[in-house]
Amino acid sequence: MDVAAFDVGLLQATIARALRRGGDFAEVFVEDRDSLGLRLEDGRVEQTSGGREVGAAVRLLSGEHTYYAYSDALDEAGMTAAADAVAAAVRVGGGSAVVDLGLVRSDPGRHAVIVPPETVAIVRKAQLVRAGDEAARAAGAEVAQVIVGYGDTRQKVLIANSLGDLVYDDRTRTRFTAHVVARRGDVIQTGHETVGGSAGFELLGESTARAVATTAAQKALVMLDSRPAPVGAMPVVMANGFGGTLFHEACGHGLEADAIAKGASIYAGKMGEVVAAPIVSAFDDGALPNGWGSQAFDDEGVPTQKTLVIEDGRLTGYLYDRLRAREAGAAPTGNGRRQSFRHVPIPRMTTTYIAPGNASADDIIAATPRGFYAKSLAGGQVEPASGNFVFGVAEGYLIENGRLTTPLRGATLVGNGIDILMRIDMIAADFDVKTGVCGKDGQGVPVGTGQATLRIAEMTVGGTG
């Protein structure tokens, strides 16, 4: 089965069949995904796994109602069954005309793949994880366990809809992760580092693999000397890169248009208003070249773009999929994403970040007599409705007299999305993006999070000390 050469007549017929009892938008999403994952733990490349999943989904919109059906069968019978399932569910009569599907649009090379991973022998991929293991173990005698992962995916999608759009997108992603456990007596600490992109095997040489694993090991080792973090409100300096997770969770989710539409976001109804300190501008950029969260088109066939969401502290944009854009009378922003054909597209971030400033990271720390330095976050949760969040800090330090001193463990950052954006008072120029997988409504999609080093004038640190 070749998605690019899929029978356009069958797509057109499926769209028409889905719309025959009513509805005002129909779409077919065909997907062919091939994945490989290698995992090393305890010095062994464990059960290597990979495979191929193909399938198609039919989506029908009728007003604000969404009807969705999917199947692993890409033949006429499977497509007909899916079209019939959505047509049977629609409750309003009528039906709309189906525009003829035009020529296939695609944008090959937008995120260049120089060495397609499928052309590289698995043995070479296994060498990468072995090199990572070796490098992490060489970082210190107290390294107790090393888990290294390599993954590549090639996902080909074909998206056709009743507006006449026909889009083909061929996406390759590669990623390398290292997770290191260090132990000294009863003290156990962990470190994590990752690199990934919408790119081919060229992203990951052996030296990159070693560097990623070494960084993860050093994070775990330095935290062996940590003491429990203090409790209380204090200035917090967030490091570049991983620190962007905080913006993603505490603010980004509130900018997704489904939360806005339901009034379940602190940013609902605040367009143009001040939601951050004047030095803060922020973007979501699904077109960032070779970004882990990037694609040429989103999963509804809309070209990805760079969207300014906060400009000089004022709210300037939300992140839309087609459905919410239609309801809001706005243009889709290329943020309609889905984990696979088994998932309904919803508004999602791509690569989301606070724009860099002019200060240096050293200046920011030097300007902080006493505070908390969060170098690496462990992930967190947020309630978009209230903006309240909590984050674990994987690697943190005390700032005393303008210098980083003791490593601190067990810290969490607790606060509110708008409060902390309002309290950002310094931003450095050392911009960096990290990769992650964001979960929402049971769907995981690749995202980038980024920022430069910045300071939040006051924030609650919850620790055990």
Added chain:
Amino acid sequence: MFDILDAVLERARAKGASAVEVFAERSTSRRIKVYRQEVEQLTAAQRRGLGVRVFAGGAVGHAYTSDLSDGALDAVVQRAVDHAAVSDPDEFVALPEPAGAPADVHPFDERLTRATDERRIELALSVEAAALAADPRVKTVEDTMYADGDGEVFIASSAGVRGSYRANQCYAFAYVLAEEDGQVETGYSYSVGRALEELDPAACGREAAERACRLLGARKCPSMKAPVVLDPFVSAAFFGVLSAALTADAVQKGRSLFAGREGRQVAGESLELVDDGTLADGLDSAPFDGEGTPCRRTPLISGGVLQGFLYDTYTGRKAGRGSTGNGLRGSYSGLPGVHPTNLVVSGPATPLADIVAGLERGLLVTDAVGVHSGANPISGEFSVGISGVLIEGGVLTTPVHEVTLAGDIISMLTNVRALGDDARWVPGGSILTPSVVIDGMAIGGT
């Protein structure tokens, strides 16, 4: 379906792979979301596929496919063989042998097959209606969902493992936003079962609303060390995280805070923790696990003493013992891994009202954010954001939010003082737990 599994075994033999296992599934599911008394989303799904494990020279390779055509079966077998070739050998890796009769569990209720979309929609609408009607301060029900699934699982191997079963389940869920004086608080609830008749939509909606409304007016409280009462939802979140450390996988790889503590006191004497894949009302019950091993009951903590760990075939061989039937697969595309089935937390039950009345100063915790990210299952340290209601002089008083709860898992378990009489199933890991009272927890506030 077994003809396809046999065809895969045959192809693998032809390629020289002598030890092969095939796991297949096919299922249908429905998911309905309603919003403001209208259907917002209806999803009808069909899913099928298979995964192949090839064992060669002490190494294992895995490959999967959703395409069950002849050509695809050939390809998936070849990939599994290739993947085995790149994996490192390990003396304990072996094809699971047949391990006796499947457990006498029938996780299938015929009644659910008669559910119509009309009835499902009606049920979801009544959940939302109950939430909206419960309190005028309910601003909106952001998420109201009904979902069900009906799936068949098949397994066959060259060692003679062979079995299949059918399982179904359904649940309703509501996530409510309540608002008063510009302050928004949230609450959720579930109802789970294997038939629409077993769900209680009115109770689900009402409880989600009550949980949100009782937090209205919440403020931070002063930092203190005090007893806390974790309600069943919060307790389930904690036990879900710590159960990862009770798997032999975590123990053998040096990732468990329970390693080396078998036979030792790790929790308050009243605490019992059991993994049981055979409970009639457990959502994760099944006749056998993802390797064909019968599911069973495995005590983990009894009288506060650590009894043992959970095993799959590999970790069982490594420990010189058998699998406990905990080699579970998320789907046909996943490898079996050691996971709990249904977890049951129990002990001598004290009426919740008596528990509260007996506390001079404490906190009833009704929501915890960041348990999965803020708790480190390796070191056992955690610090999470919580909401709840203060207990003062034996009475529930002021709601609190934006405070933290911090400590480490072992101290927390050791300080378990009592268990409530309000045990209930919490999905998302299938955990049956009452409220749990813990002494001397660090609450971080103002």
